Amino acid sequence: xxxxxxxxxxxxxxxxxxxxxxxRVVLDDxxxxxxxxxxxxxxxxxxxxxxxxxxxxxxxxxxxxxRQLAANLHDIADLDVVVGILDxxxxxxxxxxxxxxxxLRRTEMPSAVDDRVVILVDDVASTGRTIRxxxxxxxxxxxxxxxxxxxxxxxxxxxxxxxxxxxxxxxPTKRAELVKLRASNxxxxxxxxxxVMEEGGRADE
Amino acid sequence: MGRILIRxxxxxxxxxxxxxxxxxxxxxxxxxxxxNSIEAVxxxxxxxxxxxxxxxxxDMHTHLREPGQEYKEDIGSGGRAAVAxxxxxxxxxxxxxxxxxxxxxxxxxxxRARQDSPAKVYPIAAATKGLSGEVMTEMVGLVEAGAVGFxxxxxxxxDSGVQRRVLQYSRLVEAPVIVHAEDRTLVGKGVVNEGPVxxxxxxxxxxxxxxxxxxxxxxxxxxxxGAHLHVAHVSTAGAVELIRQARNRGLQVTAEATPHHLTLxxxxxxxxxxxxxxxxxxRSATDVEACRRGLVDGTIDAIATDHAPHAVHEKEVEFxxxxxxxxxxxxxxxxxxxxxxGEHLTPxxxxxxxxxxxxxxxxxxxxxxxxxxxADVVVIDxxxxxxxxPYKGYSKSRNSPWAGQTLQGRxxxxxxxxxxxxxxxxxxxxx
Amino acid sequence: MMGRGLLxxxxxxxxxxxxxxxxxxxxxxVGRRDVKKVPTLRGRTIVNLFFEPSTRTRTSFxxxxxxxxxxxxxxxxxxxxxxxxxxxxxxxxxxxxxAPDAVVVRHAVSGVPxxxxxxxGAPVINAGDGAHEHPTQALLDLLTVREEKGRxxxxxxxxxxxxxxxxxxxxxxxxFRKMGAEVRLAAPPTMLPVDVESLGVKSFTSLRxxxxxxxxxxxxxxxxxxxxxxxxxSVREYSATFGVDRAKLRYAKDDAIVMxxxxxxxxxxxxxxxxxxxxxxxxxQVRNGVAIxxxxxxxxxxxRKVEREEE
Numbered sequence: 001x002x003x004x005x006x007x008x009x010x011x012x013x014x015x016x017x018x019x020x021x022x023x024r025v026v027l028d029d030x031x032x033x034x035x036x037x038x039x040x041x042x043x044x045x046x047x048x049x050x051x052x053x054x055x056x057x058x059x060x061x062x063x064x065x066x067r068q069l070a071a072n073l074h075d076i077a078d079l080d081v082v083v084g085i086l087d088x089x090x091x092x093x094x095x096x097x098x099x100x101x102x103x104l105r106r107t108e109m110p111s112a113v114d115d116r117v118v119i120l121v122d123d124v125a126s127t128g129r130t131i132r133x134x135x136x137x138x139x140x141x142x143x144x145x146x147x148x149x150x151x152x153x154x155x156x157x158x159x160x161x162x163x164x165x166x167x168x169x170x171x172p173t174k175r176a177e178l179v180k181l182r183a184s185n186x187x188x189x190x191x192x193x194x195x196v197m198e199e200g201g202r203a204d205e
Numbered sequence: 206m207g208r209i210l211i212r213x214x215x216x217x218x219x220x221x222x223x224x225x226x227x228x229x230x231x232x233x234x235x236x237x238x239x240x241n242s243i244e245a246v247x248x249x250x251x252x253x254x255x256x257x258x259x260x261x262x263x264d265m266h267t268h269l270r271e272p273g274q275e276y277k278e279d280i281g282s283g284g285r286a287a288v289a290x291x292x293x294x295x296x297x298x299x300x301x302x303x304x305x306x307x308x309x310x311x312x313x314x315x316x317r318a319r320q321d322s323p324a325k326v327y328p329i330a331a332a333t334k335g336l337s338g339e340v341m342t343e344m345v346g347l348v349e350a351g352a353v354g355f356x357x358x359x360x361x362x363x364d365s366g367v368q369r370r371v372l373q374y375s376r377l378v379e380a381p382v383i384v385h386a387e388d389r390t391l392v393g394k395g396v397v398n399e400g401p402v403x404x405x406x407x408x409x410x411x412x413x414x415x416x417x418x419x420x421x422x423x424x425x426x427x428x429x430x431g432a433h434l435h436v437a438h439v440s441t442a443g444a445v446e447l448i449r450q451a452r453n454r455g456l457q458v459t460a461e462a463t464p465h466h467l468t469l470x471x472x473x474x475x476x477x478x479x480x481x482x483x484x485x486x487x488r489s490a491t492d493v494e495a496c497r498r499g500l501v502d503g504t505i506d507a508i509a510t511d512h513a514p515h516a517v518h519e520k521e522v523e524f525x526x527x528x529x530x531x532x533x534x535x536x537x538x539x540x541x542x543x544x545x546x547g548e549h550l551t552p553x554x555x556x557x558x559x560x561x562x563x564x565x566x567x568x569x570x571x572x573x574x575x576x577x578x579x580a581d582v583v584v585i586d587x588x589x590x591x592x593x594x595p596y597k598g599y600s601k602s603r604n605s606p607w608a609g610q611t612l613q614g615r616x617x618x619x620x621x622x623x624x625x626x627x628x629x630x631x632x633x634x635x636x
Numbered sequence: 637m638m639g640r641g642l643l644x645x646x647x648x649x650x651x652x653x654x655x656x657x658x659x660x661x662x663x664x665x666v667g668r669r670d671v672k673k674v675p676t677l678r679g680r681t682i683v684n685l686f687f688e689p690s691t692r693t694r695t696s697f698x699x700x701x702x703x704x705x706x707x708x709x710x711x712x713x714x715x716x717x718x719x720x721x722x723x724x725x726x727x728x729x730x731x732x733x734x735a736p737d738a739v740v741v742r743h744a745v746s747g748v749p750x751x752x753x754x755x756x757g758a759p760v761i762n763a764g765d766g767a768h769e770h771p772t773q774a775l776l777d778l779l780t781v782r783e784e785k786g787r788x789x790x791x792x793x794x795x796x797x798x799x800x801x802x803x804x805x806x807x808x809x810x811x812f813r814k815m816g817a818e819v820r821l822a823a824p825p826t827m828l829p830v831d832v833e834s835l836g837v838k839s840f841t842s843l844r845x846x847x848x849x850x851x852x853x854x855x856x857x858x859x860x861x862x863x864x865x866x867x868x869x870s871v872r873e874y875s876a877t878f879g880v881d882r883a884k885l886r887y888a889k890d891d892a893i894v895m896x897x898x899x900x901x902x903x904x905x906x907x908x909x910x911x912x913x914x915x916x917x918x919x920x921q922v923r924n925g926v927a928i929x930x931x932x933x934x935x936x937x938x939x940r941k942v943e944r945e946e947e
Contacts, residue, residue, distance in 0.1 A: 016778035087662070090674040092702075092932075099934050103655070140671040217691070404829040407746040407803055408769030412830075477747025521723035523745035525766075 022198045025178075026171050029191035032152065035168035036065065039150055040072035047117060049078060052145065054116040055085040058134050059105040061123025061181040064188040065152055069121060084109040086120075086141075091133035111140040117124050123181040124194075125151035128162030153194055155179050171196070208232045209625060210245045211618075213586060214253025217553050218260070219561035220573035224553045229258055231580040234623035239574060251618050259556045260572045261293025261581035261619065262536065265563040266358070266383075266437060266461060266509035269295070269326070272313060275304025278341060278514040278601050280314065282601050284322025285599040286534040288627040292614030293581035294325035295512075295534070296567055299336070300359035306331040306342045307348035315351050323626035323633060325581070327353040327567060332371045332382060334419050338362040341371050342496070348378045353567045357436055358384035363389055365422060372432035381435040381459065381566055384423050386444070387485060393413035398471040398486045398523055406474065408471065408524060411625075418441035424451045427458055435566060436460040438511050440485040442495030449504040461509040462496045464540040465606065469493070473606060474502045478526035479520045480606045483511075486529075501549055506562040510537045514602030532605045535598045539612035542587055546613075552587070580623035589615045599633065641738075641759035642768035642932055643750050645810040652780065653814060655812075658778050659931035660924070666703065667767040667927055677706035680737035680938050685727075685752070687743040688764070690899065693763050693772075696922070697740050700929035706937065724748060728755035738937040741765070746803075759936040763859070767801045768938040773897055774807035776928040779814060779853055780921050785892050789816035794846045794888070796878055797856030797905060799868070804897045805856055809835050822846035822878060843878050850888040852893045855880050855905040871904055881907035885915075893917050896930045 007026040025036070032034045044050065053073070057066030066083050087105040095101065120134050131149055138144060157175055171194075173179060178197040183189050209231040216227045216239060228243040229236065278286075280297075288294050297314065299305035305314065311328050311410040319324035329351035332342045336359065344355060355375060361384070362368040368384075375382045375404060395411025397403045403410035411546050420436060424447055427434035431475045439445060439460050451458050475480045481487060497506040513530025520527050542557070544550045550558075559571025592611050593604040619627040627633050645653075666674055676703065682692050682701040693711065701708040713727060728751070729738060736758050741749040746766030753760035764770040784790055793812045799805040799821050812819050813836055821839040832839050840846035847853060858874060868874050880894065894906065894916035902908045910916050 024658050090676040092676075095676065095938075101939070104934075105658050106662065136675065140673070141669065190884070399830050401831040401834040404831055405806075407766050409804060410830065477750055518723050521725040523724060523743065523751075524747045525745045542742065 001005045006152065007166050010015035013094045018108050023195045025193050025195050027153065027169060029193060031196065032168070032192050035152065036068050037072055039166045039168065040069055040076055043069070043073065043119065044077050044150075046148075046165075050079055050115065052116050054084065054111060054113060054118045054144075055081050055120055056109070056120050056134075056138070058120060058122045058130060059067045059084040059085060059087050060188060061152075062121040064192070065123060065150070065181075066121040069119075069150065082111045084111065086134060087139055088130055088133035088137055091136045093129060093133065109141055113138060113144045115143070117146045117148065117149055121150045123151070124153045124155060124179045125149075125162075125164050126155050126157050126179075128160035131162045131164075132160050152181065153179060206250035208237070208245060209245060209251060209580075209620060209623070211250040211253050211258050211582065212243075212252045214256045214258035214584060215552075216574060217256045217469050217556045218574035219553065219557040220578070222573050223574070224551070229574065229582065231620065231623050231626065232584065235580050236578045236582075238576060251584060251625070251628075255466050255586065255588070256617060257552060257585040257587060258491060258574070260560040260574050260578075261582055261621065262291045262538070262550060263294045263296075263563040263567075263571050264292050264510050264512065264537070264560045264570075265296040265386045265507060265567055266463075267295040267297050267512045267534065267610065268300070268514065268530070269297040269314075270514060271301060271317060272310065276601070277537050279321075280326060281321030282599055283323040283512070283514075283534070283631045284318065284326065284600045286532075287322075287324040288619040288621065288633060289599050289616070290357045290521075290536070291536040291538050291582065291583040291585060291619055292534060293619060293621045294569070294571060296327040296563075297415040298329050298356060298358045301431070304331050304334075304336050305329075305352075306334045306336070308343070309348045311347055311350035311352050311630075321554070323621060323636070325621065325626060327351075327569060329354045329356050329358075329383060331355065332357045333362060333367065333574065336360050336363055337366060341367070341374055341420050344374060344378045344380070348358060348380055350457055352380070354381045354383050354435070356437070357383045357594065358383060359368050361385055361387050363387060364551065365426070368423065369426050369430065372426050372434065376430065377568045378570070379433070381433040383435045383437050384419075385437050386416055386419035386423055387411075388419045391418060394525070396482060396486065398488045400471060400489055402471040404473060409419045413441040413443060416441045416485055417447060420444040420447050424448070424456065424458060427451075428454075428456055431457070432572060436444065438463050438466060438485060438509070439496060439505055440466045440488050440492060441493045441562055442561040445495045445499035449499065450500075452504060459507070460499070460505045460564075461507040462500055462505045463509060463511045464537045465491065465531065467496055467500065467508070468540055468543055469606065477524050478606070479522070479524055480531055480604050480608065482524060482527055483513075483531055484529035495514060497549055500544070500558060501554075502541060505608075506558065507566060508537070508541055508558050509532055513604075514600055515604050517603055521626040522602050528606070532602060534598050535600065536593055536605060536607045536612060538585065538616060539614035542614040545587070579621055583616050584618040584621040585614065587614045587616045589613070589617070591615055594607065640753040642771050643753060643762045643786055644762060644928055645771050645814070646769065646806045648771075648814070653775070653811065655671060655883070656775055656928070656931050656935065657779055657782065659934060660775070660927040663927040663930040663934070664685055664924070666930070667923065670777070673703050673705060675705045677701070677704035677737070677937055680706045680736045680871060680931065682706045682708050682937060683736040684708065684738065684763075685739055686710070686712050686743045687741075689750065690742055690764070693742065697929050700926050700933055702784060703926070703930055704933055704937075706933070707737075710744045717926050725755060726750050728752045732756045738933060747827065759939060761932055761936065764803055765804050766807070769807045771807050772805040772925065772932060773804050774811035776921055776924040777854070777895060777934075778811050779928055780895065780917055780925045783853060783895070783920065783924070784917060788812065791817040791851040792820065792849060793817050793852040793854060794820045794822060794850040795842065795854045795856065796822045796846070796880065797897050798858055799823050799832070799856070800827050800829045801859070802856050805836075808854065809837055813837075818848045820850070821903050824868055824874075824878070842885060843880075844887055847880075847884065848888045851892055852895060853880060853885065853888055857897060857899065858901060858904055874905045879904055879906065884909070891915075895921060898922065900902065
């Protein structure tokens with residue numbers, strides 16, 4: 001193990017596991033599309049004041065989902081909902097003494113959050129810690145009127161009292177499994193799919 | 206005193222140019238016989254198989270720190286470090302406190318050496334009073350008290366007029382004037398050799414020209430006065446060349462180089478370890494090469510350690526504040542054996558530069574293993590591998606750039622005036 | 637960067653520098669928020685161990701630490717081990733016993749941060765040691781140039797001033813070269829280090845030649861103690877020959893930017909006009925200093941020293 005190996009270099013993120021491990025697709029591109037359309041309808045149904053919505057995607061996976069939701073809301077209710085990006089890395093509760101510091105992702109909040117109905121969008125919800133961190137981050141930006149949460153996948157194993165308002169699909173998993181939103185070419189562009197992989201499940205989702 | 210028989214070693218005698226296997230018999234403090242094979246009854250046997258048997262090493266440049274700085278080293282601990290390193294005699298410099306510029310201090314040093322040092326001690330007295338570089342010392346009185354040479358080492362006599370008179374006057378006693386040649390105004394605050402390394406380190410730099418300018422001056426003054434000039438710790442290619450030319454012109458100049466200047470370059474300072482800070486500083490690879498060639502062709506006559514103990518708390522400070530100097534007595538042998546391993550010198554040539562030549566320069570006995578010579582002998586195992594831990598050494602101090610390193614070659618027995626004073630198994634032996 | 641911290645640019649790979657710059661860009665965004673504070677280093681202790689006083693750099697590190705919610709402690713020991721008879725080792729060991737999460741060290745003599753890093757379990761960040769390195773300064777310079785120019789590869793950077801005694805110059809030389817820029821130096825011969833070409837730069841004693849076509853003009857601060865008589869005859873001659881003003885700037889590219897590590901000696905290294913107006917980006921450098929230091933603290937603070945395999 002040299003100083004450059006991923007484990008010891010604080011600047012290189014832990015190498016993603018999963019190449020060559022067994023994985024099954026639990027949501028394909030079509031299923032994701034349908035789920036996002038259904039969620040858009042649910043958002044319209046549950047919110048009286050549609051003029052104050054603010055979609056905030058949690059990187060990386062929540063961002064394309066938030067954008068798709070905005071497009072869906074435009075289609076079904078003629079709304080121009082603002083989309084923001086809110087990285088939660090600096091608010092995590094698990095930045096430990098060992099291992100590398102995770103790379104930071106971009107935050108772009110084009111609007112103020114005061115008095116808005118913020119809809120946080122994440123790809124996979126599990127322990128609830130990411131949503132908790134996202135709320136803490138959000139509070140530093142201002143005082144939203146309300147916060148609602150969208151998760152494309154809820155895989156359970158909640159550790160905090162966090163409620164997901166809109167769920168794409170509930171997928172029971174073992175703790176050790178890893179659940180990821182991805183595209184076959186590695187980016188976050190269509191076609192997307194959600195896969196479950198053996199080993200290396202992250203407990204902070 | 207009992208007889209000692211050193212058996213089965215490779216005998217290296219600079220006096221007779223002997224390099225051959227044989228036995229050495231010691232009796233009454235003198236070499237009694239050197240033959241292919243000797244039988245002796247009632248003799249303590251030292252088995253020297255696989256080892257070299259040579260005259261005891263002589264270090265003509267050591268700092269024993271006594272009187273005045275006994276917390277770093279004293280004549281006893283320095284003497285023990287010496288014999289553990291294979292040295293049977295050391296010449297100690299005058300920059301003590303009080304300075305050895307008066308016969309009473311010389312007497313004190315010799316007295317303490319008799320009491321406490323297993324190695325012979327030859328005091329070098331100061332060239333100027335208080336090392337001030339102004340008024341010369343009473344050279345006649347000092348030689349009578351036992352001084353073997355004169356030096357302001359540690360400092361340089363910057364006033365050329367004073368240096369000239371010191372050299373002239375030294376003719377009265379025919380003792381060498383040993384110079385630490387560094388032009389202080391060119392050194393400035395420099396602490397490492399000026400070059401790419403000092404640029405990378407961002408430390409004040411000491412240019413090699415500071416040494417060559419001063420050596421040039423001293424050589425010209427030596428030529429003018431006819432004195433015996435000896436240049437201490439030569440470190441630059443420029444100085445080596447100037448000395449070579451002076452010798453070719455017939456000047457009576459001699460020179461020494463330290464083990465560190467013969468083997469380490471300024472790159473050793475890249476970690477800011479103050480145990481790589483010396484004066485003069487470690488120099489470039491070109492300079493080290495030139496010093497080696499000088500040692501081989503005889504321009505540089507002797508290897509001398511410049512053993513300079515400093516306390517741990519004195520060295521563990523920022524680089525510019527640390528006093529320069531490193532230990533040398535217990536590591537010199539394995540370090541310079543690299544020159545033999547690298548085929549720059551034969552074993553006999555190396556031994557000559559560690560024994561006969563320093564003895565000749567100081568005008569003392571030594572460097573001979575022939576019958577009748579004083580029995581100052583060292584048995585060296587040139588292959589023995591060991592890890593040097595300064596905390597386990599005999600010196601009171603720990604400042605060595607070789608700390609923790611595996612070294613190859615070691616003295617396994619040291620005999621002074623016919624008495625075994627050190628062996629590897631038992632260490633320094635009680636008197 | 638190694639487990640020991642950030643001691644200099646010389647030890648960094650280009651990829652390490654990229655990571656720091658990217659992280660700093662994220663921290664710039666935090667600096668644009670209303671609430672410029674994130675909880676990331678809450679409960680962590682950062683010690684500013686400044687043997688050499690420096691209000692600017694120290695304040696910058698302090699703000700950086702506080703924006704990350706860390707507890708920042710300022711410790712200003714006597715400037716030399718000699719005056720207080722405490723060795724560097726003693727200081728380091730005492731500090732280590734209090735288990736800080738990061739130690740920022742500044743000293744007038746090269747090599748002290750490294751010696752302290754050797755003894756501490758906590759990571760050490762070099763805030764400037766002697767004439768050796770000032771890595772966070774070089775990193776904020778890189779960030780500022782990238783912000784202005786969109787890139788660093790292929791740019792020509794001219795550094796002017798007392799390079800021989802400047803840790804900023806050394807760190808900048810390493811940093812800009814590693815990121816693909818060409819570096820030129822302009823200084824009187826007495827202020828150029830010996831064998832400076834070994835650093836991979838071209839040196840000039842003519843400012844005009846050095847600045848010709850430059851994208852970035854970086855003026856170093858002149859320390860007056862060095863000037864008068866010793867390395868240079870007078871302030872007047874220095875500013876006439878090596879000071880940068882709009883007239884001389886015309887030899888550089890039209891869109892060249894002017895930088896300075898600060899504080900500026902107005903009328904000496906830079907004209908009054910350039911010190912305060914575009915194209916000088918000095919205030920951006922200061923702003924980016926906080927972002928860089930936040931990035932470095934984020935990446936290092938609280939991480940235990942990695943044991944070296946060879947030990």
